[in-house]
Amino acid sequence: MLSATVAIVVLAAAVPLARWALIDAVWTGTADDCRAATGACWAFVAHKLGFIVFGLYPPAERWRAAVALTVLAGLIVSTALPRFWRRRTLTGWAVGLTMGFWLMHGGLGLARVPTRLWGGLPITLMLTTLALALGFPLGVLLALGRRSRLPVPRTLATTFVEVVRGVPLIAVLYVAALVIPFAMPRGLEIDKLFLAQCAIVVFASAYLAEAVRSGLQIVPRRQYDAARALGLSAWQVHRLVILPQALRVVVPSFVSIAVGFFQDTSLVVIIALFDLLNTARFAAQDPAWLGFHAEAYVFVGLIYFAGSTLMSQYGLWVERYLRAGPAGAQASRQGRIRNDNT
Amino acid sequence: MRRRSVAAQGIALGVTAIIVWWLARNTTATLDQHGISLGFGFLRQPANFEIGDAPIAYSPADSFVRAILVGLANTARVSVLGWVFAVLLGFVLGVLRLAPNSAVRGVARTVVELVRNVPLLLLLFFLIAAMHALPPTRAALELLPGVFISDRGLVLPSVDLRAWSIDRPHLVGFNFVGGLTISPELTALLAGLVLHHAAHISEVVRGAVIAVSQRQRDAASALGMSRAQVMRFVVIPQALRAMVPLLATNCVSLTKNSSLAVAIGFPDFVSILNTTANQTGHAIETMLIMIVVYLTLSLGVAGAMNAYNRRLLRPGA
Numbered sequence: 001m002l003s004a005t006v007a008i009v010v011l012a013a014a015v016p017l018a019r020w021a022l023i024d025a026v027w028t029g030t031a032d033d034c035r036a037a038t039g040a041c042w043a044f045v046a047h048k049l050g051f052i053v054f055g056l057y058p059p060a061e062r063w064r065a066a067v068a069l070t071v072l073a074g075l076i077v078s079t080a081l082p083r084f085w086r087r088r089t090l091t092g093w094a095v096g097l098t099m100g101f102w103l104m105h106g107g108l109g110l111a112r113v114p115t116r117l118w119g120g121l122p123i124t125l126m127l128t129t130l131a132l133a134l135g136f137p138l139g140v141l142l143a144l145g146r147r148s149r150l151p152v153p154r155t156l157a158t159t160f161v162e163v164v165r166g167v168p169l170i171a172v173l174y175v176a177a178l179v180i181p182f183a184m185p186r187g188l189e190i191d192k193l194f195l196a197q198c199a200i201v202v203f204a205s206a207y208l209a210e211a212v213r214s215g216l217q218i219v220p221r222r223q224y225d226a227a228r229a230l231g232l233s234a235w236q237v238h239r240l241v242i243l244p245q246a247l248r249v250v251v252p253s254f255v256s257i258a259v260g261f262f263q264d265t266s267l268v269v270i271i272a273l274f275d276l277l278n279t280a281r282f283a284a285q286d287p288a289w290l291g292f293h294a295e296a297y298v299f300v301g302l303i304y305f306a307g308s309t310l311m312s313q314y315g316l317w318v319e320r321y322l323r324a325g326p327a328g329a330q331a332s333r334q335g336r337i338r339n340d341n342t
Numbered sequence: 343m344r345r346r347s348v349a350a351q352g353i354a355l356g357v358t359a360i361i362v363w364w365l366a367r368n369t370t371a372t373l374d375q376h377g378i379s380l381g382f383g384f385l386r387q388p389a390n391f392e393i394g395d396a397p398i399a400y401s402p403a404d405s406f407v408r409a410i411l412v413g414l415a416n417t418a419r420v421s422v423l424g425w426v427f428a429v430l431l432g433f434v435l436g437v438l439r440l441a442p443n444s445a446v447r448g449v450a451r452t453v454v455e456l457v458r459n460v461p462l463l464l465l466l467f468f469l470i471a472a473m474h475a476l477p478p479t480r481a482a483l484e485l486l487p488g489v490f491i492s493d494r495g496l497v498l499p500s501v502d503l504r505a506w507s508i509d510r511p512h513l514v515g516f517n518f519v520g521g522l523t524i525s526p527e528l529t530a531l532l533a534g535l536v537l538h539h540a541a542h543i544s545e546v547v548r549g550a551v552i553a554v555s556q557r558q559r560d561a562a563s564a565l566g567m568s569r570a571q572v573m574r575f576v577v578i579p580q581a582l583r584a585m586v587p588l589l590a591t592n593c594v595s596l597t598k599n600s601s602l603a604v605a606i607g608f609p610d611f612v613s614i615l616n617t618t619a620n621q622t623g624h625a626i627e628t629m630l631i632m633i634v635v636y637l638t639l640s641l642g643v644a645g646a647m648n649a650y651n652r653r654l655l656r657p658g659a
Contacts, residue, residue, distance in 0.1 A: 010450070152351035156358065163633070168598035170612055171632050178625040182372045183365040213551035235436040263461035269605055277464055293471035301460045301468075335640035 021298075031289050044292040045299045048283040052300065055119015055274040060109060068100040069122045076129060080314055082321065093133075100126075115193040116161070119274030121303070127265040127275065129206040130197055134260055138201070139208030144238065146209065147216055157209070164206035169267050172199045177271040196268050204261055211253040215246035248322050255315030261307045276300050369626070376623065384622050385410075391617055393609045395525050406618055410631070413614030420531060420610065421597040427536040428596060429589065432543025439548050450544070457541040463602055465538060469530035470606040481514055487523070496524040527608035531600065539596045546588045550581040583654060587647045594643050598636065611635065 024039025027046070034041035045052070054065045075096045078084045085091075105121065106112040126273035145157030163170065177192060184190060219242050227237040266277040274282070277300055283289070284296040352592055373380065389409040390402050397415045438450035457465070474493055477483065482492035488499040488510045498520040499510045511521025524532075550594035554577045562572045612632060619628040 002443045003445040006443070006449060010445075010449060028385050054627050149548070150347055150351055162641070163637060166637040167633050168601040168636065170601045170604065171629070171636060174612075174616065174619075174625075174632070178619060179629050182626065184372075185368050185371045186371060186375065259459075266463045267602070268460040269463065277461065277467070281467055291475070293475070294468070297464060297468040297471070301419070301464055304461055304464065305456070305459045309455075313458075 012197065020317050034073045034292070040298075041289075041292045041295050044283075045051065045295050046287050047289070048286070048296070051120075052276070052296070053120045054122065054281050055279045056117045057119060058111075058113060061106075061113060064103040064106075064110065065118075065120075065122050066114075068103040069125065071100050071103075072122070072125055072129065076125075080318075115191050118193060118336050120279045121266060121276050123268075123274065124262075124265050124276040127197060127200055127268065128258075128262045131200040131261050131265070132208075134201045134202030135208050138205035139210050140243070142205060142209035143212035143216060146213055159207050161206045164203060165210065169200075169203050169264055170270055172203050173267060173271050175199070192271065196271060196273055200265060200268075201262070204257070207257050207260075208254070211250045211257060212246065214253070215248075215250035218249055251319050251322060252315060255311060255318075258315075259311050262307055262311065263304060276303065378623050380626065382627055384624050384627075387622075389618070389621075391621065393614070394428055394607075395528060395609055406622070409614050410611070410618065413609060413611040414635070416603075416609055417597065417600055417611040420528070420535065420600045420603070420608075421593075423532055424539065424596045424600065425536045425593045427532070428543055428592070429534060429538035431540035432592075433547055435540055435544035436547025436551070439544060440551055454541045454544050457537050458545075462534060462538045462599055463605060464604050466530060466534040466602055469534050470527065473526035473530050478516075479518060480513065482513070482518075490518065491529075493526065494523070495526045496529045498522045498524065525608075527603070527606055529610050530606060531603050534602075535596055535600060538599070539592055543589065543592050545594065547581070549583040550588075551577055552583060554580045586650060590643055590647050594640055597639060 020039050024037060024043050026034045026037045026039060026043050029043045031041075031044070034043055050059060050062060054062050057065045070267055079089055080091070101111070102108065104113065104118060105115070106117060142157045142161055144239045145153040148157075173196060176195040180195060181190060215288075223241055223245075224237055227241045228234075232240065266275055268275050269278045269281070272278075280296040280300040284293045378432045385406045387406060387407045388403050389411055392402055393400055393409065393412055394413045395416065398412055400412045406647045433466055435450050435454055438446055439454065441447050441450070449595070473495070474509055476491060479492045479494050480491075482490040482497070486506075490497040490511060490513075497518045498521055499508050500520075501507075502509050509520045511518045511523075513519075558576055558580075559572050562576045567575065601612040604613035604616055607613075615628045615632050619625040622628075
């Protein structure tokens with residue numbers, strides 16, 4: 001009975017939605033064709049696709065942004081696979097990032113494209129990836145600093161983490177965009193995209209630091225003492241004994257931080273950078289195609305949704321993998337191993 | 343060992359001091375060059391800008407201090423309304439996600455997943471575009487009896503405390519008379535914040551309820567309690583304690599996220615500080631005000647939560 005009522009309510013919402021999005025939608029044509037129809041105007045998204053995905057990047061050079069995007073996506077996907085969890089992957093990242101930067105920026109035979117023309121999905125992905133990749137080592141250092149017995153690193157790390165976590169990301173972005181230029185030597189103009197990236201790295205490092213610290217808390221102090229008694233140096237103890245255990249525990253919080261930052265990079269809109277969300281908003285403001293906000297936002301919404309969902313699912317898988325190894329991850333997915341917590 | 347660590351700390355402190363000194367020196371040089379002097383004196387000057395949505399009396403002739411207070415009042419207004427509705431909706435969604443009926447669970451889960459997996463800012467842009475696309479006031483949609491929504495915002499019936507009567511809005515010409523009007527920006531901001539945080543709070547609620555062990559439920563059922571009684575007397579009291587710190591974190595983050603108001607044109611605290619910085623060039627001072635206010639709030643709530651946890655851990659509590 002209840003199920004039937006719910007089904008009716010769901011249908012009452014889903015049918016008009018399906019009519020708008022699929023049945024009555026306009027897939028090709030002009031703005032006038034869309035205005036004549038009652039459904040969604042996907043023709044608008046198709047027409048603006050290049051701009052939404054690549055922003056103001058010169059259309060003739062968009063292939064470069066596309067290749068850079070593919071390289072970055074390839075690096076992310078391969079790093080997610082356990083078979084690439086080795087030192088050589090770092091070299092891959094160094095090579096890939098250098099190549100991506102060269103493709104985007106130009107020089108050495110390619111036309112220069114200033115960063116104010118960069119935009120769309122490459123920017124969103126770059127801001128997210130570098131925030132996590134650079135924020136992570138910083139976060140580990142901050143977490144270790146905060147737990148240190150020495151007063152100076154402890155105070156510095158604690159102050160930094162608490163201040164950054166206490167303010168909204170917008171405040172950090174404003175400080176980066178409005179205050180930092182004041183504090184630079186005369187004549188030195190710093191790239192706005194670079195400043196935004198630094199702000200997001202700083203912000204991410206504070207949140208990652210708290211996650212790492214909660215992981216460090218589960219490793220008993222006596223393990224530290226035991227490892228020191230075996231003659232390991234303080235760094236060796238952390239690298240070989242403490243961190244491997246601590247980092248394993250905090251994988252779930254890393255994943256939710258990663259998803260959060262993937263979404264929060266959209267705040268660079270505030271300082272007028274063209275990330276994926278801002279290109280969509282800008283596209284919807286074109287006077288020739290007025291009135292198709294919903295289509296633009298649904299389209300980029302789907303990209304964000306797909307990215308976030310993939311990350312969350314990967315997080316669940318990697319958690320099982322780390323707990324039980326390759327065979328265990330397979331088995332528990334098939335339901336043969338039951339977990340007490342779930 | 344001891345001497346080495348003292349030396350290392352001294353070096354760390356020295357390097358930090360040198361960086362701070364370098365930044366400060368550059369800042370003074372730049373400020374001199376632009377002819378700006380540091381200080382909060384500018385706050386007494388007239389602000390000279392309009393504020394669309396002012397809960398306290400304000401005119402452009404008022405000082406920057408007054409303008410910033412208007413922003414602060416707006417942030418407080420959004421926060422308090424946001425906390426109440428987000429917690430209520432979050433509880434409802436969290437309980438629905440644990441409902442015995444799988445269709446109900448499925449619907450609640452879909453809503454939560456949809457909201458959680460798109461950026462809050464996208465939600466806000468979508469909602470403000472939707473508000474502007476609504477019909478004009480004379481063709482306003484009546485959502486509930488006495489509740490109207492149009493491109494000019496949301497109109498609600500209001501309670502007249504002196505006459506003890508409900509003031510229902512009605513259309514006169516092109517405008518509504520009576521009732522309480524909420525601007526489109528505030529409507530979109532509140533709706534977005536409430537949806538986003540309710541989705542997150544529903545996860546907290548669900549997690550806290552699941553964390554109460556099955557054995558306790560079984561024991562309570564064995565004592566003859568009904569399902570509702572088990573929830574009311576055994577599960578909820580324990581779940582609530584586990585939830586409080588996470589709910590508080592969520593409420594603080596709602597207040598921090600309300601700063602996204604600047605992107606959709608609602609004059610909150612951050613938005614007014616940004617206007618002030620752009621008009622006066624006193625970016626450093628305004629950012630300092632922003633940081634101090636937010637830090638006070640975050641650290642205050644963190645302190646209260648620590649006190650709460652200590653009280654819970656005290657024997658006999």
